[in-house]
Amino acid sequence: xxxxxxxxxxxxxxxxxxxxxxxxxxxxxxxxxxxxxxxxxxxxxxxxxxxxxxxxxxxxxxxxxxxxxxxxxxxxxxxxxxxxxxxxxxxxxxxxxxxxxxxxxxxxxxxxxxxxxxxxxxxxxxxxxxxxxxxxxxxxxxxxxxxxxxxxxxxxxxxxxxxxxxxxxxxxxxxxxxxxxxxxxxxxxxxxxx
Numbered sequence: 397x398x399x400x401x402x403x404x405x406x407x408x409x410x411x412x413x414x415x416x417x418x419x420x421x422x423x424x425x426x427x428x429x430x431x432x433x434x435x436x437x438x439x440x441x442x443x444x445x446x447x448x449x450x451x452x453x454x455x456x457x458x459x460x461x462x463x464x465x466x467x468x469x470x471x472x473x474x475x476x477x478x479x480x481x482x483x484x485x486x487x488x489x490x491x492x493x494x495x496x497x498x499x500x501x502x503x504x505x506x507x508x509x510x511x512x513x514x515x516x517x518x519x520x521x522x523x524x525x526x527x528x529x530x531x532x533x534x535x536x537x538x539x540x541x542x543x544x545x546x547x548x549x550x551x552x553x554x555x556x557x558x559x560x561x562x563x564x565x566x567x568x569x570x571x572x573x574x575x576x577x578x579x580x581x582x583x584x585x586x587x588x589x590x
Contacts, residue, residue: 403501499518531566534586
């Protein structure tokens with residue numbers, strides 16, 4: 397399998413061009429800047445899920461379209477050994493220095509027509525918290541497998557430890573990150589209505 401991190405931008409660009417849409421049109425319909433769209437398409441920066449969901453909506457596709465490999469109509473099994481070996485997707489946390497703070501391991505890339513996006517996510521520790529809240533349509537479920545995470549949700553902040561779960565509406569501005577100096581591993585299910 398090739399490096400998914402570099403495929404996402406080119407898939408977005410290919411979809412945009414196939415629909416005869418300009419970068420300016422995508423920027424206008426998503427609320428993102430032209431520079432942000434160009435940066436994503438050129439694989440210079442892969443943002444958090446929020447902006448990617450907006451781009452998917454503007455293009456009229458599922459979020460998973462950017463990560464799909466081969467579609468399968470039946471059940472899809474992702475073996476642990478394959479997940480560790482396969483490529484992952486790294487997202488920035490919206491910080492000005494665009495550092496990568498999460499590494500996503502998609503669990504159902506080959507499932508055609510799916511309505512949920514399941515991931516195992518490795519969260520890298522941060523020395524300081526410098527992030528932007530984002531919102532998008534849908535719902536998210538998080539199960540903390542290892543470590544501790546912090547979820548800023550609206551005006552509330554939730555500290556979650558190993559074994560804890562949280563289910564929330566993604567339309568409320570939020571940001572997920574490791575507790576200061578902590579790395580973590582989570583199972584995340586993202587539902588985005590289409």
